Amino acid sequence: MQALTRISLKFVEKCLPNAFLLAMVLSIVVFLLGMIFGGQSASTMFNGWGEGFSKLFTFAMQMSLILLTGFVIAKTPSVSNMIDRLASIAKTPTQAIGIIAVFGMVTFYINWGFGMIAGAFMAREMGRRVPGLHFPLAVAAAYAGDIIRGMTASIPLLMATEGNFMQNVVGVIPVTDTLFSWWNLGLSAVLLFLxxxxxxxxxxxxxxxxPFKDVILDTPAEKVDTKGMPWVEKLEHYRILNLALAILPLGYIIVNFQQIGFNLNLNMLIVIFLAIGLLLQPSPASIGTAVKEGVLACRGIIMQFPLYAGIAGMVQVSGLADGISNWFVSIANIHTFPIVTFISAGIVNIFIPSGGGQWAIQGPIMLEAAKNLGADIPQTIMAFTWGDAWTNQMQPFWALPLLGVAGLSARDIMGYCLMWTLICGAAIMATFVLLSMI
Known part of the structure; x- marks a missing residue:
């Protein structure tokens, strides 16, 4: 383990550019690959970039709201107290790392935005309390939980949504067959142990x-003295307004579940976590503060998402994603198809680190092939979902919010994440091999 970690750290130190530079380099590389291997003209690639640049604005907004609602929950007094109590348990660096790793995996399973921020706060609190803790390792352990595909996994949620773009091919696939299947829950448990x-x-x-260096001053919610304030300003500090507004999302959730059952999709999850944030935050003012900090923490995503959407547009118009997917499909059979899907998704994810955007390009190819081969459709969906998560561990794009809160750069943690990529990838592929034997 030590040898593998050192090799990974040295490789990242010498070869990994910062996250924004990586997005720029990948944009140029895909542009050139599209002309050289895709046989496209420069004007076609320009058009592909421009059309892709705006195509994922809706999905980008959904992802931003998931992150922001997760941040609002993570900044509530209830969650802060929970983190404080958990951090007090650790007495040694090893104990601290273990708690951070498990806490990160569990919170990422609940909501990736919540896990991203809560994991960073947990690492910071451990860094303050535990002498001798290597802070980059603590932050890497928190980010490692991003591998888990939990309640906010966009691809299975999309496939469970009525009217999804592949409904005419495979129908609506409920999350009980994908996210909450026995084998997927078992794989999640294995990764938690690992x-x-x-x-x-x-x-x-x-x-x-x-050691930890406090580069960001936390601003915990405190009781504000409202004496002398104008009445309209006092309203910003009354919890009753949060509770009153929470009636709307709570009512919608209840009515929705009564009418169409347990229907989890991206929009519904945003509503659920908004309701939780409203219930747990002490006032409208505290919500505003949390959102302000959340926007600052996810500034890297806001800035880079359009670039990766442009890359996705070039990948699509050039046929590069189709070529990669079709090549993998050509060497697969009914037993190997989930593993082939996993690897294919992992490769393309390096260029398009957006599950929904990548699924829009590769999903039709993989599902059509799965249907023709007679492969298991839910397993194909989850193999692709895990493949998308797999190489996120060595693609710093999604680590940007966590790094912003922690005050570190991608190079500080990606060596550890690369090592984790190799291990968790082997575990996921082994799971699909075993499933093919059943």
Whole structure:
């Protein structure tokens, strides 16, 4: 484990550019690949970039709202107190890393935005409390939980949504067949054990340890003295307004579930987490503060998402994604198809780190092939979903909010994440091999 970690750290230190530079480089590389291997003209690639640039605005807004509602929940007094109590348990760096890894995986399972921010806060609190803790390792352990495909996994949620773009091919696939299938829950449990086992066995040398440095001042919610305030300003500090507004999303959730059952999709999850944030935050003013900090933390996504949407447009118009997907499909059979889907999704995800955007390009190819081969459709969907998550571990795009809160750069944690990528990838592929034997 130590040898693998050192190799990963050295590789990242020498070869990984910062996240924004990586997006720029990938844009140029895909542009050139589209002309060289896709046989497209420069004007076609320009058009592909321009059309792709705006195509995912709706999905980008959904992702931003999931992150922001997760941030609002993470900044509530209830969650802050929970983090404080959990952090008080650790007495050694190894104990701290283990708690961070498990906490990160569990919170990412609930909501990736919530896990991203709550995991960063947990790492920061452990960094303050535990002497000798290597802070980059703590943050990497928190981010490792992003591998889990939980309640906010966009692809299975999309496929469970009435009117999805593949409904005419495979129909609506409920989350009970994908996210909440016995084999997917079992794989999630295995990864929870592995993330604890792997990260608690990494032992940095004494001269390598980088302690936590508080580069961001936390602003916990405090009771505000409203004496002398104009009445309209006082309203900003009354919790009753939060509770009154929460009636709307809560009422919609109840009515929706009564009418069409347990229907989890991206829009519904945003509503659910908005309701939770309204109930747990002490006032409208505290919500405004949390949202302000949340926008700052996800500024990298806001800035880079259009670039990756442009890359997705070029990949699509050039046929590069189709070529990769079709090549993998050509070498697959009914037993190997889920693993082939997993690897294919992982490769393309490096260029398009957006599950929904990538699924829009590759999904039709993979589902048509799965249907023709007689492969299991829910397993194909989840294999693609896991493949999309797999290479997120070595693509710093989605780590930007967590890094913003932690005050670190991608190079500080990606060596550990690369090592985790190799291990969790092997575990996921082994799971689909076993499923093919059943």
């Amino acid at each position: 993330v604890y086992w792997v990260f608690t066995r990494i032992k940095p040398e004494v001269d390598e340890i980088r």
